[in-house]
Amino acid sequence: MLPSQHKLHRSGDFAVTVRRGRRLGRRTIVLHYRDAAVAGGHDADAQISRSGGPRVGFVVSKGVGNSVVRHAVTRKLRHVVLPLLDDVPSGVDMVIRALPAAATATSEELAADVRKALSRARRD
Secondary structure (H helix, E strand, C coil), rough: CCHHHHHCCCCCHHHHHHCCCEEEEECCCCEEEEECCCCCCCCCCCCCCCCCCEEEEEEECCCCCCHHHHHHHHHHHHHHHHHHHHHHHCCCEEEECHHHHHCCCCCCHHHHHHHHHHHHHHHC
């Protein structure tokens, strides 16, 4: 389970992250990565209240599969992201959007895609 301080809760925070963040695609996921410190933290759209730590949100649409499949993918992604949060700066918001290929992907494949996207986001 993801601790509350690491969750994106408001739809506005999701929208700002997707709209203004960097987009990095892999086979099973698309990572939207937004560092508030780099963005200056002065976005008019971003009414962000932070309680500490990086925050993550997940988008798993019906294109991925039925309810059972979507929830399974979300659980796998949460499990994959939790240990990676220690290496992410505290001012970062991320939205991970699952692609249809995520429905049949193993946890290891999802983890590899998330790690690669995250390392590219931090490197650039």
